[in-house]
Amino acid sequence: MAEVLVLVDHVDGTPKKVSYELLTLARELGTPSAVVLGKGASAAAEKVAAYGAEKVYVSEAEELDGYLTGPKAAVLAQLVADKSPAAVLLPSNAEGKEVAARLAVKTGSGLITDAVGVTPDLVAEQPIFGGSVVVSSKVATGTPIITVRANSTAPSEAPAAGTVEQVTASFSDADKAAKVVESVVEDKGGRPDLGDASIVVSGGRGVGAAEGFGIVEKLADTLGAAVGASRAATDAGWYPHQNQVGQTGRTVSPQLYIAVGISGAIQHRAGMQTSKTIVAVNKDPEAPIFELADFGLVGDLFTVVPQLAEEIIKRKS
């Protein structure tokens, strides 16, 4: 079977969950080869082999972290030319989509983003317009380049050889045009990343103030969840902008989404509508969020949410 390249999203050699999901999906499309780029890449080899990577292409060239997206696309383009893979899968986060875009231009290929499934004949399924329409698309030109959203496939282990191959790439000046001068990590209180998390707890206008997010965070921590926020809450400065879920923020698709004090305007729904299970707490019984909730509770979040957190702790102990 033909090779399927998977770009591994990792931090210092520790792959994010979405990478294991992509490798699991790639096993249905061909023989997965992991591509691990940047600082600490070699350390990921064994971990990705456990999820089916027959080959692991590794480069730790400094340019890969020193410049935005261009160098990663250059390495992938070289691998596409050398290995003629059946497809390239990338995580559908901001950087994954941008690397995919540059790779599509470099290789003269078609590109599909935000897939939630890919069939063995490489037809990708994408929800569009906030999930109201589902589209099946195919790449007609070049090598299919497909970005896949987190939580689209349940990751499962399938040990493979994981033969490491060092890749030497050359980078053009254009690949190195945007220099990363500094990377600033803002504290997430040890919570999982929003894009990767299986459970997301989000707060909205009903939370009332920055301090109100304390109870949202507390509930999230009892569930090991990431914390999100509606645009109303981030615009008001109650919670950091990078945690915004919705049309102009992040799109999440977790197993469980708990909306706390969020009315459910269409802009918010566009970012969370494909969540598997949705729970909502809102004092307004007419709030549109209840139209999509699997379980909705009409009540005061300031009493309901702490009680819920307490009950979860009790059940877990």
Place this chain on the structure above:
Amino acid sequence: MNIVVLVKQVPDTWAERKLQDADKTLDRASVDVVMNEIDEYAVEEALKIKEAATASGGEASVTILTMGPDRAVETIRKALSMGADKAVHLSDDALKGSDAVQTSYALAQVLSTLEYDLVITGSEATDSRMAIMPALLAERTGQPQLSGARKVTASLEGTVGTVRIERQTENGYDVVEAATPAIVSVVEKINEPRYPSFKGIMAAKKKPLTNLTIADAGIDAAQVGLASAPSQVVEFSNKPPRQAGQIVKDEGDGGVKIAEFLASQKFV
């Protein structure tokens, strides 16, 4: 400092958005259309950079570039009424059904006819939500990609400029720097877009608007349009709206009720 702002006309998010059965493209005709919301922030940022440049004695201009059907002129006028100086409208039936990769080719061709130090656009469009146009254009032009900016600082000494952005990341931000000309996209945290004034609306009607066909812009007809699109829609289906589940009113044990539901679904 010459700035080109890429502005897209999109269906209003509040309207019912549909694909057409015949060619599986977005129905742009029968739906209310607006300026892509995040592009308003791009226009605002361009105007701010222009104002700062002129305040310190420099020269600056803001040009709107839009690809879209004739109707997109409404959106162009809005951007002009906010304060942009002039506009270029690429409109041609041959472009209909172009995907993002083809659109980036067409826009890059138009950009190659313009003189600019910065291209600024919104981080994503509310209809496609791909968020890749800056990356595509950077790759095509060989110019730096400075995308996802929550802050932009641009300076120009003669013809040599430097742009520095704070790029929003998943766990904070990166400071990214490049030489001009550069391709920038902004997130909505960056500023608060102005409303067009009455004076601005009147002035917009007299501002220069250049209409281009694909031939005018040197765009190869074989590389744009639905038939030659590198990604093709095979089929689509309208999904029935999600069914509401159980709605319970809090009787003092609401938190426990939710925990019971979560336990029944094996989340706890």
